[in-house]
Amino acid sequence: DTDKTTTVPTSLLYAQSTENGYQLVDSTPKVVLRLEATSMENVFMTDFQGNNAVVFQKDGKWLLEYSENGKKVQKELNIKF
Helix, strand or coil, X not given: CCCCCCCCCCCEEEEXXXXXXXXXXXXXXXXXXXXXXCCCCCEEEEEECCEEEEEEXXXXXXXXXXXXXXXXXXXXXXXXX
């Protein structure tokens, strides 16, 4: 995988159920993120460009949070379940 850009998908992502969570696909459909369910509702673990990350729901929005150069970064995701 040569795609090293740290861009977060802004397009609508479709959640498809998997054995242990969901996979988020774009309209291509290409798998963009794999979400692993946790014991907390609406909180998922994921791998974002080699970084451990979490995807969670807050105030009705889905957020992706990860560390970049020691700083916490939060990006909004557009997910359709």
